[in-house]
Amino acid sequence: MSTHKIDPDKVLDFETIGEIVREGRKLALSDTARKKIERCREYLDKKLKNIREPIYGINTGFGSLHNTTIAEKDLEKLQENLIRSHACGTGPEVPREIVKLMLLLKIRSLSYGYSGVQTETVEALIALFNNDVLPVVYEQGSLGASGDLAPLAHLCLPLIGEGEVNYEGQKVPAASALKKIKLRPLKFRSKEALALLNGTQFMGAYAVWCVMQAQQLLISANKIAALSLDAYDGRIDPFDVLIHSVRAHIGQLFVAQEIRDHLEGSAIIN
Known part of the structure; x- marks a missing residue:
């Protein structure tokens, strides 16, 4: 299983996120990220x-x-009290795939080295991600004004051995899951909880998930359209590149090209 190095100098795009999620890649900090995080913490101290x-x-x-x-x-x-006081979400649990994306985006955000957290804190979040120890987060409770405070409080509460997590198919106390993966509860230093709570990784994770699902929907829709065209003895002419280049809409050109590619070599359509 390959490892994705979190590097703040490299773009984390949808394609890379998709590969991390689909292939179950592990995460690790790059040397650049580690140095930036440590330098910022030293400055704050x-x-x-x-x-x-x-x-x-x-x-x-x-x-x-x-x-x-x-x-x-x-x-x-x-800092401990800040996390505890804001872990007051309600409603249904956030789906596990969204929680995993929240962890990824929070780790990425902290890797820039502007938040003043310890390297150990980011490493602990990475340990949760890599071991599929997924904090129980609730859907309701975020305004998104200064950040997704309540959801991120639930996301980070297990770092101090409190709250609940989904681990190995069961909802269990965070302390017991940490023990199983040999991770000691953290002692937050100054500013850390504030850095963990301020952010939009809750809404960001949902946005990323929706875009990824929409991309998959588009891929499927194009295949279905091409197959239907072939099955109903349709014509390929309306998808000619010359027609669609007149309007020059990127999406329109892409879909037309996809349908032509899917139907290339078809004895029926040609």
Whole structure:
């Protein structure tokens, strides 16, 4: 089974995502991603050590509590509490294939090295993905204003050994699944939970899935159209490239070409 290296300098397109999902590829951080993540974390640690002024979401409360200063000894607890407090989604469970895409997109987002997380946090998300330990996420609860807060809280709650996951065909406590894959619950450092919750990987995963399904639908529709044309003794002339190049619509040209390709060599249509 091949491994896909997460590289922030390379485009992650629909084709690559499709290959990762269909072929069950494992993920790993590229050296570039690892260096960027580590450099950003080092910068944040240095900044916290050298200044005393408040930095939102790191040593302050959130939202209306932004003027509340958090003591240094409570910075890690603040991050854990942020994840716990937002893991309050409702409704049906998000399908597992969407959850897996959420993990992929979150890992990709953090790989750019702008979020201030530890490398260990990204590696833990990769471990969930590679071992098919899929957090239980609920469909309702996201506004998408500052991010998909509730769904992403559920996605990342298992990192600290809490919440539930789907693993080996069963819904189980996250702590037991982590134990089976030999992954220790994390201790979040300053800013990490904020970085994990801020993002649009919930709606992004649904968008990617819809596009992938639409692409598959288009492929099937073109094959069905070509087969039907052949079966009903139709004509190939209306799909000639000269006709469709007049309008120059990319999609129209593509479909016409697909139908011609499918019918190439047909004794009936020709």
